Amino acid sequence: MENTFNQFDLNKQLLNAVEDLGYTSPSPIQEKAIPVISHGHDVLGIAQTGTGKTAAFLLPVLMKIKYAQGDHIRCLILAPTRELAIQIDTAVTELAKYTDLRHKAIYGGTGTKSQIEALQSGLDILVATPGRFMDLYLKGEIVTKAIQYMIMDEADKMMDMGFMPQIRKILEVIPRKRKNLLFSATFPEKVERLSEEFLEAPVRIEVTPQATTAETVEQALYETPNFRTKINLLEFLLSKDEITRGIVFCRTKAVADNVFKFLERKGMKEDEVRVIHANKGQNTRINSMNAFREGAVRILVSTDVAARGIDIQEVSHVINFDVPVIYEDYVHRIGRTGRANLEGQAITFMTPAEEYHIAKIEKIIRSEIPRKPIPTEVNVPETPFEEQQGILREIDNQRKREDPNFKGAFHEKKAKNRPKDQRTSKHKARGKKRRR
Numbered sequence: 001m002e003n004t005f006n007q008f009d010l011n012k013q014l015l016n017a018v019e020d021l022g023y024t025s026p027s028p029i030q031e032k033a034i035p036v037i038s039h040g041h042d043v044l045g046i047a048q049t050g051t052g053k054t055a056a057f058l059l060p061v062l063m064k065i066k067y068a069q070g071d072h073i074r075c076l077i078l079a080p081t082r083e084l085a086i087q088i089d090t091a092v093t094e095l096a097k098y099t100d101l102r103h104k105a106i107y108g109g110t111g112t113k114s115q116i117e118a119l120q121s122g123l124d125i126l127v128a129t130p131g132r133f134m135d136l137y138l139k140g141e142i143v144t145k146a147i148q149y150m151i152m153d154e155a156d157k158m159m160d161m162g163f164m165p166q167i168r169k170i171l172e173v174i175p176r177k178r179k180n181l182l183f184s185a186t187f188p189e190k191v192e193r194l195s196e197e198f199l200e201a202p203v204r205i206e207v208t209p210q211a212t213t214a215e216t217v218e219q220a221l222y223e224t225p226n227f228r229t230k231i232n233l234l235e236f237l238l239s240k241d242e243i244t245r246g247i248v249f250c251r252t253k254a255v256a257d258n259v260f261k262f263l264e265r266k267g268m269k270e271d272e273v274r275v276i277h278a279n280k281g282q283n284t285r286i287n288s289m290n291a292f293r294e295g296a297v298r299i300l301v302s303t304d305v306a307a308r309g310i311d312i313q314e315v316s317h318v319i320n321f322d323v324p325v326i327y328e329d330y331v332h333r334i335g336r337t338g339r340a341n342l343e344g345q346a347i348t349f350m351t352p353a354e355e356y357h358i359a360k361i362e363k364i365i366r367s368e369i370p371r372k373p374i375p376t377e378v379n380v381p382e383t384p385f386e387e388q389q390g391i392l393r394e395i396d397n398q399r400k401r402e403d404p405n406f407k408g409a410f411h412e413k414k415a416k417n418r419p420k421d422q423r424t425s426k427h428k429a430r431g432k433k434r435r436r
C-alpha cells in the first residue's frame with residue numbers, strides 16, 4: 001500500500017493544505033504520532049527538528065478543534081523561543097489555511113498591544129513563550145478555561161532556559177482535564193520528571209534516526225555554490241556510463257520538474273529519464289516506476305515519495321540534488337543504493353544554505369560525508385543576485401534558530417553586497433531569475 005496522508009483520519013481541508021505544502025508521504029514521526037494523538041492519548045515525543053514533528057502534533061489537533069468556536073483558546077502551544085513560536089505559528093497558518101481557525105504567536109521582547117488585541121478578538125490556538133504567556137495571563141488577557149490541548153515543544157530547551165517555574169505556574173492555571181503532548185529532542189532526567197508531572201499515561205513515540213548508513217554505500221559531497229552549478233554537475237555525472245541506474249532526489253515537485261525539463265532539453269529521451277512526484281497521477285507514476293525497475297529507464301528524478309515504501313533494488317547511484325530537510329530521508333534515500341551487497345554511490349550537492357542541514361545529518365549518521373572537489377570540466381557560474389540573497393536569508397534564519405539572541409546579519413550584508421546597478425533595478429534581477 002502506498003504511504004500517503006490519506007491513511008489518517010484527516011478532513012479534506014487539512015489534506016488539501018498538506019498537498020499544497022508538497023508533502024507526499026508522512027515522515028516516520030507523523031506516521032506514528034498522528035493516529036495516537038487522534039485517538040486521544042497523551043504523547044511523549046522524542047524527536048529532533050527536521051523529523052516533521054510540528055505537523056505530527058498540529059494535524060491531529062487541528063482535526064479535533066476543526067473550526068473557529070467561542071472566544072477562548074482551546075489549544076495552547078508552549079515554545080522556548082520567539083523564533084520557534086513564530087515558526088510553529090507559521091506552520092499553523094499553512095496547515096489551517098482552508099479552515100477559519102484563529103491563531104496567534106505571543107512572545108517577549110516586543111510590545112503587547114497587537115498580542116492583546118488578537119486575544120481580545122478571539123483565538124482558537126495560542127502559541128506562546130512561557131514568560132509572555134504568564135505576563136498576559138496575570139494581566140487578565142488570557143482565559144484558560146476552554147483549553148483542551150496543551151503542547152510543549154522543545155521541552156529540553158525550555159528546561160535549559162530556566163522556564164520550569166513559569167511552566168509550573170501555567171500548569172496550575174489551566175484546566176486539569178485536557179490532552180497533553182510533550183516534544184523534546186533529547187530526554188534527560190529533567191525532561192523525564194516534567195513528563196511524569198505533566199503527562200497522563202502517555203504513549204512514548206521516539207524516532208531514533210537510523211544511526212548507520214549502509215556500509216556498502218560510498219558517499220560523496222560536492223559543495224555547489226548555486227542551482228546552476230548543481231545542474232551542470234548533474235549533467236556531467238550523468239554523462240558517465242557508470243551510472244547504470246540512478247535516482248535524482250529533489251526537495252520539491254518544482255525542482256524535480258525543473259531538473260527533468262533540463263535533462264530533456266539536453267536530449268535525454270523517455271527511455272533514459274522520467275520524473276515522478278505527487279502531481280503526476282497514479283498511473284504515470286506506476287508506469288515510470290515499473291520502467292525504472294525493469295531497467296527500461298536509466299534515471300529517475302523524484303521527490304521523496306519514491307524513497308519510502310517502494311522497493312527498488314540495485315540502484316547504482318543516488319544523487320541528492322537537494323539536501324533533505326527531513327534528515328532521516330538522507331538515510332532512506334541512500335538506502336536505495338548498495339542493497340543486497342551491491343556497491344552503490346550516494347552523491348550529495350550542497351549549497352551554502354544547506355550546510356546547516358548537512359551538519360545535522362552528519363550528527364545523525366555519526367560520520368562525516370567525504371567532500372569531493374567539483375571536476376574541472378564542470379562550469380561553476382557566479383551566483384545570481386537574487387539567489388545569493390535567498391541563501392543569505394536562509395543562513396540568517398538558521399543562525400536565529402540556534403541562537404535566539406542573534407539579530408541577523410542579512411540586512412547589513414544586503415546593502416554591502418548589492419551591486420550598484422541592481423540596487424536600482426529590482427525587476428531586472430527578478431526577470432533574470434525566471435529565465436534561468
Ligand code: AMP
Binds near residue numbers: 023025055326
Ligand atoms: P519540523 O521537524 O517540524 O521542524 O519539520 C522540518 C521540515 O520538514 C519543515 O520544513 C516541514 O515543512 C517539512 N515537512 C514536515 N513534514 C513533511 C512531510 N511529510 N514531507 C515533506 N516535508 C515535510
